[in-house]
Amino acid sequence: MSPAGRPAQTSPDAWAAAALDEIEEAGVRGLSVQAVARRLGVSKGGLYHHYADRRALLRAALDRWEHRQVTELNARFDAIDDPRRRLHELLEYSFVRMAPTVVLQLMAGAEDPDVAAVLERAAEARLGLLARILEALGLPADAARHRAVMGYSHYLGLAQLRTQSPGVLATDGLVREHLAVLEAALLAGTDAG
Amino acid sequence: MSPAGRPAQTSPDAWAAAALDEIEEAGVRGLSVQAVARRLGVSKGGLYHHYADRRALLRAALDRWEHRQVTELNARFDAIDDPRRRLHELLEYSFVRMAPTVVLQLMAGAEDPDVAAVLERAAEARLGLLARILEALGLPADAARHRAVMGYSHYLGLAQLRTQSPGVLATDGLVREHLAVLEAALLAGTDAG
DNA sequence: CCGATACCGTACGCCCCCGTACGGAATCCG
DNA sequence: CGGATTCCGTACGGGGGCGTACGGTATCGG
Numbered sequence: 074m075s076p077a078g079r080p081a082q083t084s085p086d087a088w089a090a091a092a093l094d095e096i097e098e099a100g101v102r103g104l105s106v107q108a109v110a111r112r113l114g115v116s117k118g119g120l121y122h123h124y125a126d127r128r129a130l131l132r133a134a135l136d137r138w139e140h141r142q143v144t145e146l147n148a149r150f151d152a153i154d155d156p157r158r159r160l161h162e163l164l165e166y167s168f169v170r171m172a173p174t175v176v177l178q179l180m181a182g183a184e185d186p187d188v189a190a191v192l193e194r195a196a197e198a199r200l201g202l203l204a205r206i207l208e209a210l211g212l213p214a215d216a217a218r219h220r221a222v223m224g225y226s227h228y229l230g231l232a233q234l235r236t237q238s239p240g241v242l243a244t245d246g247l248v249r250e251h252l253a254v255l256e257a258a259l260l261a262g263t264d265a266g
Numbered sequence: 267m268s269p270a271g272r273p274a275q276t277s278p279d280a281w282a283a284a285a286l287d288e289i290e291e292a293g294v295r296g297l298s299v300q301a302v303a304r305r306l307g308v309s310k311g312g313l314y315h316h317y318a319d320r321r322a323l324l325r326a327a328l329d330r331w332e333h334r335q336v337t338e339l340n341a342r343f344d345a346i347d348d349p350r351r352r353l354h355e356l357l358e359y360s361f362v363r364m365a366p367t368v369v370l371q372l373m374a375g376a377e378d379p380d381v382a383a384v385l386e387r388a389a390e391a392r393l394g395l396l397a398r399i400l401e402a403l404g405l406p407a408d409a410a411r412h413r414a415v416m417g418y419s420h421y422l423g424l425a426q427l428r429t430q431s432p433g434v435l436a437t438d439g440l441v442r443e444h445l446a447v448l449e450a451a452l453l454a455g456t457d458a459g
Numbered sequence: 460c461c462g463a464t465a466c467c468g469t470a471c472g473c474c475c476c477c478g479t480a481c482g483g484a485a486t487c488c489g
Numbered sequence: 490c491g492g493a494t495t496c497c498g499t500a501c502g503g504g505g506g507c508g509t510a511c512g513g514t515a516t517c518g519g
Binding site: 105106107117118121126127 | 505506507508509
């Protein structure tokens, strides 16, 4: 009865992971069942034993991404105590080391209600994280929130611009300069600025 | 011989205009020939007497949008001489009066090469306009360019965030506050700041 | 060892879309 | 007034994707 302890060549998790990879490459709307099946070396028929719809598969992939984001951010920042270093690490991580392909693909496919929901939750999480850092640096709550929106907008727009017009921000040096400017703007008026 | 002076119930321009409206509502990938035909109250058959492909129709719609953007910006800013007022008007126009739905739809459909090209040209135009204003305010060329990229990124990200997570920037007052902050950041170190 | 269950492969129907072919109607010119 | 051109409507073929049905196979429990 209990469906535990099966070798399971293509587990639900494997389908979700492959679907997430497919989203990263082809976008939400380009996520086709057959493409995911090809990626797994399997025919599409077997999907419907694990998930009801294509929509259910999409939801599983989105859940996977969201969960991964949360745990990744936590693992990276929970150990850092100094808010000044937390901010620097957050910017460095988001702007330099990031490959924001999934976020961009999700934004492109935000017509889907499920995608829109996970994007909204992700935005709120990032905004909250940034705002808490700024509050720890001595800003009042509303100002911190305000500045967090500014920083997150900058992040989104820069990600968009970098892929949309690669000629504008060609070198990593330019990106780093922008990073420094943004960091200074975020720190202005705080204990550290 | 000359195809001028015809009543022409559905001229090529009418098709292009309807296609642009359809892009605004359904996105680039949602632009179907039949939907545009329905919008015109016509069957899709007649399209192919004006355009070769769906791609040609898409290009015409994109050209129409690009041309409209250029003439609209020119008409609005050519009369203003004071660069300080030009900047304010540009921000006011872009962030408050704008309905950036088309830009967002184009960004969402940037997988199409034609869409990517028009987006890149539009970005370059906006960046150049903003950079020229900042130069007129006394910034050296590279710093002006730098700051223009910052402002344009902020613009793109804020547009994205406003439609993606309407709860974050609910009221117009919040938008205006952000506008003031951005304006101050752009003006810092210039003749006017 | 045998039946039951879970899982996969193939094939099918259905829908949406593009582009083309053909017939018909209206308009313009001599 | 008549022919020609332009334009539109309908119908068709081709392609792709989703979800379902059915048959086959391997694994698990008795």
